[in-house]
Amino acid sequence: MSVIAVLALDGVPGHQLTAPALAFATAARHHPTVAYDLRIRTGPGFRATGGPGSFHVEADRGLEGLAGLGGGDTVLLPGHAGFREAPAPEVVDALRAAVAGGCRIGAVGTGTFTLAATGLLDGRRAATSRRHTAELAGLHPRIEVDPEGAAVADGPFHSAAGVLGGIDLCLHLITLDHGEPVAIETERQVFLQLHSPAVGLASDASADVAFNAVTRPGSAVEPTTRWMEANLHHPLTLTEIAAHAGVGVRSLTRRFRAETGLTPLQYLLRARIQRAQRLLERTDDPVERIAARTGLGTPANLRHHFQRLTGTSPSTYRGAFRSMVADLTWPERRAGADGDSSGHGASGG
Template sequence: MSLIAVLALDGVPGHQLTTPGLVFAAAARHHPWVNYDLRICTAPGFERTGGPAAFRIETSWGLEGLEDADTVLLPGCASFRDAPPPAVANALRTAAARGCRIGAIDTGTFVLAATGLLDGRAAATSRRHAAELARLYPRIEVDPDGSVVSHGPFHTAAGVLGGLDLCLRLVTIDHGEAVVIETERQAFLQLHSPADGSVGNVSPSAIIPSDGNLEEAIRWMEANLQHPLTLTQIAGHASLGPRTLTRRFRTETGLSPLQYLLRARIQLAQRLLERTDDPIERIAARTGLGTPANLRHHFHRYTGTTPGIYRNAFRSLAAALTWAERDQAEQL
């Protein structure tokens, strides 16, 4: 269990307060071995989030919620240019002194900088405030273009989507690239889930089993998805008979070996649709699904949509979520 405390100061942007829950919940929900506990803590003087569409929150946690946290996240706030309340600065210094990981998002970097914890370190904030951060805190090496800057136990993020990027960076550190790829997909899809369910997704197949033979077999399967793979071949790679392999596979993953193989292929298809311009014919070959018709059949069965609709919807969503970042850059 990794305990993450999000410290809200008055005027925190609402999306920066809710994004950690979105990301860490997606990581835990889709990967059974990932276990995060998230708590929202309010600083002295907190009243509500910032605009637009400010809202109030109720939580039983104040600064004491940081005392046993493994990670503290510090979103931005309205009064970031002012010195933080002494109790806040002391709580952050205490957390750092016991080895807690601390992340700051956007103007939250100013609050962390005011504690002196970033002196002599590299850090990032929003581009429009980077020069100001460098002027106010000359002992910090401000990265004007940094998305996420990590220096020791401190991680700072810039941009409209900085909170999302920072949380994904922490998931990568904790659980690796395979987990964060699926978490990123699920987080993006949750940010905009059409009422008709036209953008579907498949539950992850990347369940790491405790059985060493099965783990080795799974990694071999995932490295050879483009090739025709039979149950006998998989069993041989695990040094098990087909019946024994199937029984252990179901016990460890809840799936048969061939069901697991198909889901892994669909997940690879999703990644290729999201991140490449490969035509459907090439994706079918790279995933081992053979023909475009076979790809479309299995993709629709597991996601409820077609490869073409999935690609267009995912890219439209990504563009919608990043338009503000581009607009901000053009104004600077």
């Protein structure tokens, strides 16, 4: 299990502490092969998060909690109120030791300033909040600063603008760890939760809604799942799926459970619903056509399974998704005109 240690320095924006938990927990909740151990570690002199709505954080360990992290583990460094000041020597030593031990470092927003002050980014590319790119480049001329704030990877160092508290950077790390399909599905679920908690996947206890229909690259069942996804509009039986895989039904079921957390038919149904979600998001197709294109047959069948697996109806899902897109793209366009898309306050977003 990969450890994600979030290093909180005094005045860290609260949303940059909660966003990693939202992103990594969402990825793990819907994918059986994803597992993260998220830990909060505080730096010297930590008192509380920055405003508005400052709150206190009880962390069981400070910088000593970074000792022992190694390959496959990550230290996330959010912004904080004093990001323009030189970091405490203990912070510099801890970050350098983490890198020496094989950790990767992720800097969120103005957290890149603190990472830059260690000298670890000299001669490398990095990103920060868009309104702070010129300032970072001026303070640290040996760093090539990305002007757009997009997620940047250079060696073990990963940085991004910190959109919505660092969701962009977390999705970048999830992509590196588990592939683009997992990150895409995680992004959809995260933003639906942010827009309307009622329009995410249902937290049903039944086995067939436990995970999304996503196959790891190189998985033994990947050729079969790709064939299934290409033929969703056809009525596929368990016998036909097993025949394509070249194994018996019992062997196929064991492989699917081990690789995806689902039986073949549970995977097939979840893949059909995910295809329906994409069609609802990206097309104006009526429910009748979506039911046919996904192999669910009738609008009534589509509505039944969609409600059971997502907790909402197709029409409500489509409306909520489009409202979410409108809410998120309008501020981006307005911010682009102003030259600032970070959406964070001066306290270190």
